[in-house]
Amino acid sequence: MKQTTREEPVKITVLSGLGAKAPAAILIETTKVRLLLDAGGPLDPGTACEWVSDLERRGWPDAILISHDHPDHTGSLAQLPSDIPLYCTSETARALPAGRRWRALASRGEQRIAGVRVTTGQAGHSLDGVWLHLALGQGIFYSGDTCLESAVFPFDPPPTAAIALLDTSYGRYDQSLAAAQAAMTDHLKHPTVMPVPASGRAAEIALWFIDNSESTHVGDENLTRLALDEGCHQALARLLALPDTLRRPGIDARLRELLTVPPSATPHLLLVDDDGLRNTWPGFHTLHSGYLTPSRRRQVAAGEATWQRWNVHPRLTDITTLMNLLQAQELWPLFTELTPEWQRDFPLSPPAQKLAMVTPTRALHPTSEVCNAAG
Numbered sequence: 001m002k003q004t005t006r007e008e009p010v011k012i013t014v015l016s017g018l019g020a021k022a023p024a025a026i027l028i029e030t031t032k033v034r035l036l037l038d039a040g041g042p043l044d045p046g047t048a049c050e051w052v053s054d055l056e057r058r059g060w061p062d063a064i065l066i067s068h069d070h071p072d073h074t075g076s077l078a079q080l081p082s083d084i085p086l087y088c089t090s091e092t093a094r095a096l097p098a099g100r101r102w103r104a105l106a107s108r109g110e111q112r113i114a115g116v117r118v119t120t121g122q123a124g125h126s127l128d129g130v131w132l133h134l135a136l137g138q139g140i141f142y143s144g145d146t147c148l149e150s151a152v153f154p155f156d157p158p159p160t161a162a163i164a165l166l167d168t169s170y171g172r173y174d175q176s177l178a179a180a181q182a183a184m185t186d187h188l189k190h191p192t193v194m195p196v197p198a199s200g201r202a203a204e205i206a207l208w209f210i211d212n213s214e215s216t217h218v219g220d221e222n223l224t225r226l227a228l229d230e231g232c233h234q235a236l237a238r239l240l241a242l243p244d245t246l247r248r249p250g251i252d253a254r255l256r257e258l259l260t261v262p263p264s265a266t267p268h269l270l271l272v273d274d275d276g277l278r279n280t281w282p283g284f285h286t287l288h289s290g291y292l293t294p295s296r297r298r299q300v301a302a303g304e305a306t307w308q309r310w311n312v313h314p315r316l317t318d319i320t321t322l323m324n325l326l327q328a329q330e331l332w333p334l335f336t337e338l339t340p341e342w343q344r345d346f347p348l349s350p351p352a353q354k355l356a357m358v359t360p361t362r363a364l365h366p367t368s369e370v371c372n373a374a375g
């Protein structure tokens with residue numbers, strides 16, 4: 001018997017993450033199923049997230065799918081009913097509220113979740129972090145946080161999808177990671193501490209540092225002048241314990257070396273697992289490389305710390321690459337402020353178009369560069 005091929009209408013609601021750097025929470029609905037993609041907590045510790053009560057009003061979903069372990073994707077899980085089936089990779093499961101039950105999400109592959117065919121692949125951003133492809137309508141792709149430039153985490157090319165929900169955390173930024181690294185060397189003239197997500201960029205910064213002894217002002221003894229705190233060390237050990245297909249080829253020997261060399265007592269570069277709360281480390285210059293909380297923004301503005309981006313999200317060029325790979329017809333740019341340029345350059349979804357049309361009134365004050373530095 002021939003099956004009808006009529007497509008089920010799909011409703012997409014970005015509960016949080018459209019039009020601003022904000023926690024990730026996306027609701028996908030058909031008449032048969034309701035899926036929540038990510039359950040982000042506040043970017044600035046101690047602030048509230050309103051999307052959970054919005055979701056409660058709409059009704060709890062049939063399943064929750066989590067892309068990766070960072071708090072802006074997992075931090076509201078404790079506020080959701082604990083009996084909703086939750087799918088994530090085992091690495092992401094480490095970030096769940098204590099005792100939260102979870103089901104396995106493939107690091108790379110295909111499975112059925114609440115009747116929906118879900119394909120996953122490595123997103124290139126963090127330890128076993130994945131993108132999600134839902135076989136609904138003509139395909140829905142959600143990148144989670146993604147990066148095409150990582151020297152540590154592979155990026156798997158996705159299947160085609162008409163609708164692309166993409167991480168555009170960097171807005172219109174379009175510099176390569178190589179350019180960011182070149183700029184970073186200037187910040188490493190004195191003993192420096194970098195607070196970093198341990199399961200994210202810590203390993204790549206460590207590899208880059210030991211591979212660039214001359215340009216990073218440290219000389220031949222560089223390996224012994226690097227130190228990782230306990231959190232970064234453990235994340236590195238977990239990275240090496242993953243199947244090697246979840247790492248870029250050719251890096252394992254160097255990663256193992258990083259684990260075995262005893263940390264320097266007087267490091268030139270100290271990588272610390274970032275909880276977003278601590279802002280000073282006596283004896284070290286502080287260098288931030290990602291999203292800045294308001295207190296850190298003030299610290300940078302006052303010259304008490306510096307900031308230099310290390311790419312862990314897509315550049316504008318990468319957004320175009322992703323749209324082409326997906327053959328996507330509609331873009332939902334996530335985690336950034338939308339401006340008319342987005343409307344000019346990409347086929348935006350109607351809700352994104354609406355936001356892009358309202359030109360933001362950005363105050364031009366001395367800290368505006370720092371404010372735009374978030375990410």
Ligand SMILES: [Zn+2]
Pocket residue numbers: 068070125126145
């Ligand atoms: Zn992330």
Ligand SMILES: [Zn+2]
Pocket residue numbers: 070072073145
């Ligand atoms: Zn994120």
